[in-house]
Amino acid sequence: MGFFDCNNTGKKYFPAFLILFLSLSLIPAMVSAQDTEYEKWKKQQEAEFKEYQDKFDKEFIEMLEKTWEEVGINQGSDFYKERKPITIPKAPPKPTVENTAPKDDTPVRERINIDIPDAPEPEPIKIEIPPKESMFGDIETRSTNINYFSSTIPFEYPTQLRALYSPREFSMRKTDNKRIAEFWDKVSRINHDPIISYSNKVREELKLNDWGYVLLINDFANTVYEGYDKKLVNLYNWFLLTRAGYKVRIGYDQNDVYILFAVEYNVFNTKYYTLDGEQYYVIDLNEDKQTPSSIFTYTGSHQSQSKKLDLTIKEFPNLGDTKNVESRTLEFSFNEKDYSIPVSIDKNLITYFEYFPLTELPVFFTASLSESSKKSIYEKLAPAIADMSEEEAVNFLLRFVQTAFDYKTDQDQFDREKYMIPEETLFYPYSDCDDRSILFANLVQELVGLEVVGLRYSKHLATAVSFTGNNVEGDSHYHSGKKYIVADPTYINASVGMTMTQYKNEKPEIVSLQ
Known part of the structure; x- marks a missing residue:
């Protein structure tokens, strides 16, 4: 049944x-x-x-x-109207002014909870290439590694790429728009979607901003065309960044080819070309070349190009080796008491930001310290100011930044203008007014919890602080309805409210840090 x-x-x-x-x-x-x-x-x-x-x-x-146009170069603008001073003044004793307003002596510890991070644990970088079949199918590929700062990144690419040209082909023949069009035709016939997809995965794992991604792509291009003419490397960079959606152009003269970048912010001291109404900056990724006075380039763009290079630093990259730390001790005195501040500096970040484009100040002002630096420096500074009033705490941090570092202009230290993120100011032997202002603003916002703005003079940068009460005396400026008291991290021994003598009668441009 x-x-x-x-x-x-x-x-x-x-x-x-x-x-x-x-x-x-x-x-x-x-x-x-x-x-x-x-x-x-x-x-x-x-x-x-x-x-x-x-x-x-x-x-x-x-x-x-089609015929390319010859375009003349524009000189990049300088952030300062005049060269910064070689030496900096020391402030005279602040005159005593009777202040009848009630003092707010509420200690800093009751206003803000200062978070001292634990010692950072290494974040293991686990980047694995997907199976070859899932990326490139039956196409023959070559596996390689890229040494990206302290990280070893595995990559794979079609072997066809190296067979397109001989190593010296671009240096032996004249470069013109016909050859560049031929290059695009050849390279675009090879499927690059797996490469772009994988590079975005690496970007996410390493927490890279646009600048970090450009450096990653450049390392990949140099690896693929290792031993080849640098013209080919630049052309391949241009191709990959275009495929990734960036507004980049290529230009050429009789000597070389150049990558041109559209950037979200002004890039100072950097030459540019105006193309289709937008500024395209010459940012050399491979070697220090002379920028030509004119180049030949095209009008129009590829349909995939939609975004400018955004240099914003929302978080620091994960560069692998968290043990690559250098220690330094900073010393200063405040109210007849000596302080010794040991700091641990992330060397990976120093290398990463060495040639970061010289862009708008808010980009640098919003950059923080690394976790290793925060832990070492906050452990000393936070307890020292915990029982101080806002004004005293800000004066304490002023004295630290004014006197714990030796002064030297960027031209004298680097032979070029350079803004430093706070980590770099802790690392390098010298700093100037903008570097100190960036570090000071970071410390005041993090440790005292007060708002800060930049004060840009003709050849100097200072800061001003918005206190919670109206009882802090001294030079001040108003911005967005708030009163900000001058605090100059470069004016040696100056207290809150003191402006450098030579700028007393100069109205500064107020730089919002947001």
Whole structure:
């Protein structure tokens, strides 16, 4: 009997386990059918995208083949109208002024909870290349590693790329727009979607901003075309960054090819070309070349290009080796008491930011200290100011920044203008007015919890602090309805409210730090 009469009722039942068995036996077929449908849909989507991409590549190549225009260079603007002073003054004793307003002596510890981070644990970087078949299919590839600061990043790329040109082909023949269009035609025929997808995965793992991503792509381009002419490396950089959606251009003269970047902010002391109404900066990623007075370049852009280079530093990159730390002791005196502040500096960040573009000040003002620096410096500074009033705490931090560092201009220290993030100011032997202002603003905001603005003079940068009460005396400026008291981290021994004598009659530009 094919059915069971469990209770002798005359009714016959199909066993439950058999129903389950038959149901389960159908699942593989159903899943297989679903997989087949999904694979078909996926392949259709990929084919449509490829057709879409090919169309734009074809249009772009046709545009590149047309006559390029010669464009003259624009000199990059200087942040300061005049050269910064070689020496800095010491402040005279602050005159005693009777202040009848009630003093707010509420200690800092009751206003802000200062978070001293634990010693940072190393964040292991686990970047694995997906199986070759899932990225490139049957295309022959080569595996390699990129040494990105302290991280070793595995990469894979089609071997066809190195077969497109001989190592010295670009240096032996004249470079013009026809050859550049030919380059794009050749390279775009190789599927780069896996490379862009994987580089974005690496970017996310390393917490890179746009600048860090550009450096990653440059390292990859140099690795693929190791031993080849640098012109080819620049062209491949241009191709990859375009594929990634960035507004970059290529230009050439009789000697070289140049990558041009559209950037969200002004980039000071950097030459640029005006193309289609936008500024494109010459940011050399490989070697210190002379920027030509004019280049040949094209008008228009690839359809995939939609974003400018954003230099904002929202978080520091994860560069791998957290043990790459250098120690230094900073010493100063305040109210006849000596202080010794040991600091631990992340050397990876120093290397990473060495040639960071000289962009708008808020980008640097919003950069914090590394976790290792915070722990070492906050452990000493936070307890020292915990029982001080706001004014006394700010004066304490002023004296620290004014006197714990030796002064030297960027031109004298680096032979170029350079803004330093707080970590760099702790590391380098010298600092100037903008570096000290950036560090001081960071410390006041983090340790005292007060708002700070920058004060930009013709050849000097200072800061001003907004106190919670109205009882702090001295020179002041108003911004967005708030009163800010001058606090100059470069004016040696100056207290809150004191402006350098030579800038007493100069109205500064107020720089918002947000």
